[in-house]
Amino acid sequence: MSDAHLSALADQLLLIERELRLLGWWADSEPSAEALASPEPFCVDTLTFEQWLQWVFLPRMKVLIEGGYELPTVSGIRPMAEVVYRECPVETRALMQALGEFDRLIKSAA
Secondary structure, X not given: OOHHHHHHHHHHHHHHHHHHHHOOOOOOOOOXXXXXXXXXXXXXXXXXXHHHHHHHHHHHHHHHHHHOOOXXXXXXXXXXXXXXXXXXXXXXXXXXXXXHHHHHHHHHHO
């Protein structure tokens, strides 16, 4: 993967964080270790989706990018967000766009 592509992915992660902050969904305190260790996809049984984005998704992706590790070849974060935030599509429009662009960048790197 090119440095430009990695840079675009890193920028997209920052945009996702920015949107979470603008929505007021950025937490100051980390969930418990037990909540973060959920075996369920997206930790649906222990975290809200925005908590999962902040405390699981963003940190893992940053480690992969910064460490030069292999990135996933597909991403379906936006479709999950569309289900979770179906009741507030206007408020989450920019977050959806950021997540969709992340999905697109991951797919185009494969």
